[in-house]
Amino acid sequence: MRTRKLAIFLTGAAMAASTTMVASAAPAAAAGPCGSSYTRVGVYPIKRGDGTRTGTLEVHYSSSAGKNCALTYGYGAYANTPSWKSVVISRGDGSGEDSNSGTFTYYAGPVYVSAPGQCIDVQGTVPDWVTVKLNNVHCG
Template identity: 75%
Template sequence: MRTRKLATLLASTALAATTTLVAGAAPAGAAGPCGSSYSRVGVYAVSKDGTRTGTLEVYYSSSTGKNCALTYGYGAYANTVSWKRVTISRGDGSGESTDAGDYKIYAGPVYVSAPGQCIDVGATVPAWTIRELNNVHCG
């Protein structure tokens, strides 16, 4: 009986240690910028006159029915403070959400609930380079 309790205790301790190691091994950003249920559905270059200045990323969560978007700097604007903007709305313009400012990494995330609808997304990096997409990622 004593051996069985010891075996159970050792097995429980090993399981707890393994669980802690696995949970601790995952990088902090493993869930993604929008959350754990979101998958990236689009990546778009923000550019002007052939020079890329940013990246617009769009994500979708089938469990929430929401889309999410972020704008990152690229090239000279990556990891440097510069004007970045991201906007998302339903294809009819309703439910608009915008984040803009002088950011080092990215603007956003911004979200819109648009199950079964198209969305509009837009990005700016820096202040004079804009990318707009209308009626995309229709669900």
């Protein structure tokens, strides 16, 4: 009986140790929301007319993919809680538009556009139609 209890104890200890090791392992190169080759190139606050910040519009770029990516995050009362979030990206001439909107907990997007040698337009909205829109930015 004593041997059986020891075997059960050792099996449980081994399982606990292996679970801990797996849980603490992290990937060598963690991918961001747009993908592993993307680098953040712009961060823009989304604010109401009175200056109250409601969200953040982020723009990312990948030279290997040749694409821009955008996301809209909630801020303050709209962060990490279900709320209306929207993001739109296109080439500066309005073509190639990609958008994502709805009630999201964390962010709207990612959305992508390929715009080699061109500028892009990006727009982020976090509730109450509070929007930041940037035209002809991140040219290249």
